[in-house]
Amino acid sequence: MKPVRTPSLVFGLAALCLLTVMFGHGLYQSHRQRMADSQELTDKLARALEEHTQHSFQAIDGTLRTTIAHLRSLRETGQDADALAHGILKANLATMTHARQLAILGPDGRVRHHAGRPDPAPVNLADRDFFKAQVEQDAGLFIGAPAISRNNSAWFIGASRRLTTVDGRFDGVLVAIVEPQRFRAFYKALHPGERGAVTLLRLDGALIVNEPFEEEMLSRSYADIPLFRKHLPEAPVGRFRQIASTDGVERTYSYRRVEGLPLVVVIGSAVQDTLGDWWIDARRQAVVWLLCVAGLGALAAVALRHGMERARALHALAESEERYRLIADNASDAIFRTRLDGTRLYVSPSVTAVLGYTPEELMRTPRIEFIHPDEREEVFHTLHSRLAVSGRVVLPFRAVRKDGRVIWTETAVSLIVDPPSGQKEWIAALRDVSERKGIETELLEAKRQAEQAARVKSDFLATMSHEIRTPMNGVVGFANLLLETPLSPEQERFATHVRDAGRSLMTVINDILDFSRLEAGRLELREAPFAPRPLVESCGAIVRLAAEEKGLALHLDVADDVPERLLGDPDRIRQILLNLLGNAVKFTEAGSVTVRVTRQAERGAEPRVVLSVTDTGPGIPEDKQPLLFQKFGQIDRSHGGTGLGLAISRQLAEIMGGGIGVTSRTGVGSTFWFTLPLREPPAGNEAAEAPRAASATGTGRILVVEDLAMNRELVTRLLTLAGHAVVCAEDGAQAVEAMRRERFDLVLMDVHMPVMDGLEATRAIRALPGPAARTPILALTASALPDEVAGYRAAGMEGSITKPVDKALLLDTVARYVRATAPTEDTAV
Numbered sequence: 001m002k003p004v005r006t007p008s009l010v011f012g013l014a015a016l017c018l019l020t021v022m023f024g025h026g027l028y029q030s031h032r033q034r035m036a037d038s039q040e041l042t043d044k045l046a047r048a049l050e051e052h053t054q055h056s057f058q059a060i061d062g063t064l065r066t067t068i069a070h071l072r073s074l075r076e077t078g079q080d081a082d083a084l085a086h087g088i089l090k091a092n093l094a095t096m097t098h099a100r101q102l103a104i105l106g107p108d109g110r111v112r113h114h115a116g117r118p119d120p121a122p123v124n125l126a127d128r129d130f131f132k133a134q135v136e137q138d139a140g141l142f143i144g145a146p147a148i149s150r151n152n153s154a155w156f157i158g159a160s161r162r163l164t165t166v167d168g169r170f171d172g173v174l175v176a177i178v179e180p181q182r183f184r185a186f187y188k189a190l191h192p193g194e195r196g197a198v199t200l201l202r203l204d205g206a207l208i209v210n211e212p213f214e215e216e217m218l219s220r221s222y223a224d225i226p227l228f229r230k231h232l233p234e235a236p237v238g239r240f241r242q243i244a245s246t247d248g249v250e251r252t253y254s255y256r257r258v259e260g261l262p263l264v265v266v267i268g269s270a271v272q273d274t275l276g277d278w279w280i281d282a283r284r285q286a287v288v289w290l291l292c293v294a295g296l297g298a299l300a301a302v303a304l305r306h307g308m309e310r311a312r313a314l315h316a317l318a319e320s321e322e323r324y325r326l327i328a329d330n331a332s333d334a335i336f337r338t339r340l341d342g343t344r345l346y347v348s349p350s351v352t353a354v355l356g357y358t359p360e361e362l363m364r365t366p367r368i369e370f371i372h373p374d375e376r377e378e379v380f381h382t383l384h385s386r387l388a389v390s391g392r393v394v395l396p397f398r399a400v401r402k403d404g405r406v407i408w409t410e411t412a413v414s415l416i417v418d419p420p421s422g423q424k425e426w427i428a429a430l431r432d433v434s435e436r437k438g439i440e441t442e443l444l445e446a447k448r449q450a451e452q453a454a455r456v457k458s459d460f461l462a463t464m465s466h467e468i469r470t471p472m473n474g475v476v477g478f479a480n481l482l483l484e485t486p487l488s489p490e491q492e493r494f495a496t497h498v499r500d501a502g503r504s505l506m507t508v509i510n511d512i513l514d515f516s517r518l519e520a521g522r523l524e525l526r527e528a529p530f531a532p533r534p535l536v537e538s539c540g541a542i543v544r545l546a547a548e549e550k551g552l553a554l555h556l557d558v559a560d561d562v563p564e565r566l567l568g569d570p571d572r573i574r575q576i577l578l579n580l581l582g583n584a585v586k587f588t589e590a591g592s593v594t595v596r597v598t599r600q601a602e603r604g605a606e607p608r609v610v611l612s613v614t615d616t617g618p619g620i621p622e623d624k625q626p627l628l629f630q631k632f633g634q635i636d637r638s639h640g641g642t643g644l645g646l647a648i649s650r651q652l653a654e655i656m657g658g659g660i661g662v663t664s665r666t667g668v669g670s671t672f673w674f675t676l677p678l679r680e681p682p683a684g685n686e687a688a689e690a691p692r693a694a695s696a697t698g699t700g701r702i703l704v705v706e707d708l709a710m711n712r713e714l715v716t717r718l719l720t721l722a723g724h725a726v727v728c729a730e731d732g733a734q735a736v737e738a739m740r741r742e743r744f745d746l747v748l749m750d751v752h753m754p755v756m757d758g759l760e761a762t763r764a765i766r767a768l769p770g771p772a773a774r775t776p777i778l779a780l781t782a783s784a785l786p787d788e789v790a791g792y793r794a795a796g797m798e799g800s801i802t803k804p805v806d807k808a809l810l811l812d813t814v815a816r817y818v819r820a821t822a823p824t825e826d827t828a829v
């Protein structure tokens with residue numbers, strides 16, 4: 001981590017230094033001042049001392065001289081000096097302040113006279129220095145070293161002068177016995193401090209007086225001390241500092257040589273005394289300083305900590321910024337940071353790969369706009385409207401690269417708040433999705449082509465099935481007709497085979513057609529009101545014959561609570577029901593087949609109609625049941641079929657909003673059921689289906705319009721056999737002509753015909769004057785898709801009958817229309 005330098009820390013350290021310097025300087029100054037003061041004082045004291053010593057010894061010397069002069073004048077005048085000596089000594093001693101005795105010693109050293117008693121005791125002082133110094137020569141005033149009196153054991157100093165005879169020979173010594181205490185009293189009064197020292201020394205190193213008094217010091221010689229070796233030779237007056245060898249106390253000394261005397265005065269004051277107060281002061285100040293340091297230290301610590309935390313936070317921020325920048329710099333998406341006013345704050349290097357511009361170009365010129373001009377407005381609109389709501393938007397748009405190439409991009413934009421500045425900004429990550437877009441387009445195209453192919457396939461199948469159905473119509477129809485003519489047993493068997501083979505082929509074709517339509521999603525449902533009961537009955541009628549032929553009982557049971565009319569696609573419902581019924585009859589060998597229609601109303605669920613077909617057939621093993629409704633899910637192949645019927649039924653039931661299922665037990669039978677949402681048509685809405693005749697019997701005049709001779713003959717035959725009168729037309733134009741000429745109860749109109757097709761003919765008939773225009777017209781066609789049927793209705797037809805023609809269905813439908821129109825005919829006739 002980088003060193004932390006914050007202004008507060010620097011300030012703290014500077015303040016600390018300044019404080020330390022101030023304290024240090026203050027202490028140094030006061031120390032110096034004290035030392036200087038003390039030195040000055042000792043200098044002054046030294047001068048006073050010198051003066052005192054000088055005066056004292058001059059006074060002593062003066063008395064000695066006066067006494068000698070007095071004695072000499074006595075001798076010169078011939079008086080008895082010895083007799084008068086005591087008096088003279090006594091008188092002179094009285095003038096002396098420092099001496100306690102004044103004595104005359106003979107040349108042998110014996111005391112001749114002293115001021116004490118006229119007749120002194122015999123004492124010899126020849127060994128004393130003040131005597132010895134004068135024997136050989138005149139030593140002037142000689143100040144002896146301190147010595148102990150043999151008389152009273154007191155310390156004394158002898159100050160002597162030489163006595164001579166008239167002719168100049170040595171005649172003894174006059175000595176003043178000086179009391180050192182007298183000096184010491186004065187020295188004490190000078191008071192150079194508690195541990196101060198005052199000393200009087202002779203220039204040869206002998207100590208004369210010391211205060212404080214140390215007895216053992218007196219016997220030593222101090223000739224070797226720096227005072228004599230160094231300082232005095234340099235200057236007669238001076239100062240020095242040293243630790244005293246005698247008591248180990250450090251002192252500052254001032255010395256002065258006493259003028260006119262072989263003496264030096266030294267006065268020393270102890271450093272400890274001088275600095276006593278200073279030390280207290282210094283300690284006090286040091287405490288203050290320490291407190292300041294501690295305070296500042298605490299402040300500095302807080303500042304340092306704060307600074308470090310801040311530095312750490314900044315460092316962490318910088319690191320994370322670095323990290324994110326690294327990610328942004330190395331991302332393959334182009335990343336932009338933009339202020340809301342459009343100022344770009346960051347553009348990642350990857351922008352060059354995506355858009356061809358360098359980041360600098362985009363930063364420098366914020367007006368470079370790479371959104372495709374056609375999409376710019378919408379992009380900004382979406383951005384502003386959606387970003388405000390969700391805070392994040394993904395925008396797909398086309399961008400124009402620097403080289404002009406248009407690319408597809410996907411841009412995720414987020415609105416964020418930049419933590420340090422608190423400013424809102426956009427972060428956008430722009431990605432080139434051209435490749436993906438290309439694949440998408442290819443996929444869409446492939447899907448479209450696949451759908452197209454499925455459509456083509458289903459169209460092909462529709463056409464093929466139509467083409468197959470038409471001739472099959474003839475095969476099945478004529479086989480039926482053949483069977484109604486007198487035949488030999490063998491011929492009848494062959495004709496039956498032809499009919500059955502034709503029927504099963506028709507089923508196969510129908511199944512394949514439906515299935516391909518379902519697969520292509522092209523099966524459309526029609527929504528129409530219908531009556532469930534007749535629907536079930538008509539289905540029953542279709543299979544009844546086959547059931548009876550096998551000896552099976554057929555029961556139809558529609559519950560009372562099932563509404564009379566429902567809304568749905570009756571053709572598809574019929575298709576499913578017929579499929580289930582057909583299977584039931586096909587697979588059941590004995591017993592019965594029962595159709596039930598019930599209403600199912602479970603709580604909370606939409607009401608439903610349940611249509612079920614129960615048989616007493618072989619049943620279906622449980623493990624096989626799930627296969628049933630899958631394509632080609634045949635279990636028993638012995639009965640032929642495509643295996644598509646139930647798969648188609650399931651899909652039909654499901655697209656109608658219902659479901660399908662089975663419950664079965666092997667050896668007992670099966671119940672196939674399917675459900676439909678129960679929806680009733682609004683009241684008053686008339687059935688779009690063919691009007692229901694009171695009875696399906698009755699005959700009328702019918703115009704059959706059909707271009708194929710075989711079909712014409714088949715339909716004519718079926719209708720005439722049922723008792724109808726039939727007129728044929730070969731195309732639309734002939735039909736319109738016939739309608740103009742004659743009256744018919746019903747027109748059965750083929751759709752695809754030469755000259756004039758069925759739709760055009762229908763429109764022309766509807767445009768005819770008179771009741772002919774109201775004649776019911778039914779399409780007779782192999783193309784019965786819902787949109788086709790809708791087209792027929794739009795042209796003016798009532799409904800349609802699908803080819804290949806099912807005899808029962810044809811006759812039933814025709815009978816209904818003929819009966820319904822009969823009253824009109826009656827009134828018209």
Ligand code: ADP
Pocket residue numbers: 579583584587615617618619620628633634635636637640641642643644645646647670
């Ligand atoms: P297919 O055209 O073969 O009849 P479906 O899809 O209608 O096709 O039926 C599929 C298979 O389900 C049949 O082949 C048959 O094995 C079985 N199946 C259908 N209905 C019954 C039934 N009522 N009883 C027994 N098996 C049945």
